[in-house]
Amino acid sequence: MKPGISWMAVDVEAGHLRIWALSADGAVLDRVSAVSGVADVRAETVEALILEHAGTWIDGPIRVLVSGLLSPSGDAAPVPLPCAPPDGSHARPLAMKDPRLRAYALPPVVQSRPADVLQGTYVQVAGFLKAQSQFDGVLCLPGAYSRWVQVSAAEIVSVRSFMTGALFDLLSDDLGLGAYLEEALTDPDRASFEAGVQDGLARSHLLTSDILELRATALLARQTSEAARARLFGLLVGVELAGARPYWLGQNLAVIATAPLTQLYQSALHMQAVTASCVDGEEMMLAGLRAACATLDPDDQVSNGR
């Protein structure tokens, strides 16, 4: 067993896997992340992912908290909006074949209209509310699926999701721009990004044409692929801002993500004369996971080996 490890947290949302080894007081002892390659990890495959990526951390019974599972009909029943972000008391035991793993799954949160499913994202909202319990406003959580979450009186009131990061990855691959979001945005071409935001916001109805214009521009060798990538991401963020307008216009706003995503969204909002604070997404995730772990029902026994 990894020295000092008390429990593990696993998040599997949107094709990405993250596993943390945590001490009894919630300090991060180790961390691993990987592309799971599957947009919706099923309960049955979580165990294999844990053992593959973090098997060496384990040599005895250990509690594992899993977020981001979809399983709408699985063990952890979906929680309808409006609701406080589900915590450990909403988690349900997750059957594992390995008897050392005492796993619990946090449930998805669902909205009826427009239909929406929050898998692991609300854990970051829970973490944010730990520090700012009086927050009233909107949290923007960019990523593969960008979420705009209206929060009031410590509850999630409504959500609107946009396929921004995941669509960027699909298009970047299809257009031969050859870089996924994380890499593409490490040192983005700011001017191309901002021009993309302007166009995406002002003329959202031309999105599918502007994408082909990018392709033509690349074919005619009129633009570097760095500029094309940054413009593509800008276009998608601009369309997102156009669609999310009720969520940021005149709202108290915080952007929760990992740099540089946070800064790019902050600057795109700044172009609309909107001020948003930036909050680190991984810290919020961990704060939410710690709170969920602390509220797990100790009587809720795990049945292993089933």
Add this chain to the structure above:
Amino acid sequence: MKPGISWMAVDVEAGHLRIWALSADGAVLDRVSAVSGVADVRAETVEALILEHAGTWIDGPIRVLVSGLLSPSGDAAPVPLPCAPPDGSHARPLAMKDPRLRAYALPPVVQSRPADVLQGTYVQVAGFLKAQSQFDGVLCLPGAYSRWVQVSAAEIVSVRSFMTGALFDLLSDDLGLGAYLEEALTDPDRASFEAGVQDGLARSHLLTSDILELRATALLARQTSEAARARLFGLLVGVELAGARPYWLGQNLAVIATAPLTQLYQSALHMQAVTASCVDGEEMMLAGLRAACATLDPDDQVSNGR
């Protein structure tokens, strides 16, 4: 040699390969189509595709007319808009290793602003103009890349392209709807398609959110995948109509494609109180290819075996 075969035509646009065997008077003797799997087929790979898919047709020297190649810096120099659709006099010899193949490539047509490249699509426009030389208006050519082509005085004046079919394929795959355009639309759910068109047109800025709503609706098992596919295609067509509005509002309009695409676009336009005639895309393609073959420069010798 296939009996009666006089020449062959090959089109490679947008990931699809079509090869026709034609008689001296232009009758189709045989036809093969396949997914080439490559969005932009390069000159070097055309020969392998021809021999793989139509090699049995050939046993002596034969003229081959190739359209849809990109090669912006290749043998056939791009023709800038406005222009009449390039014909055989603009084709250039295409080097082949197999000495039997006397191949010619038609050039791409390019537009500066917005940057756009027409590979093979203009051949259908040429075919259409053979029958309706006085046409003044807009031709809508749906497909992987939907093209709206403004035609006046037998010239292509301007074009606007939308990534409708290709984006449908990418998203259908990513969302697990599991069907490509051709199959998905053989017997589409008309009501879901039309609701998608309405929403895509009225609120284009919510496209990337509406796509995720489809995903959530599927996850919550509230919609069949047939309905989700038809709605997805409707959303994309609706956004296309929103962006292409100057091309159809008050215009003399014909839709050129293969059924059922033609009918779906016609009905989407009909919902906007716009009447468009339907024209068969393959017939227009063949008419254009025949005209191009008839205008090939007989003195333009092919150098083979290079």
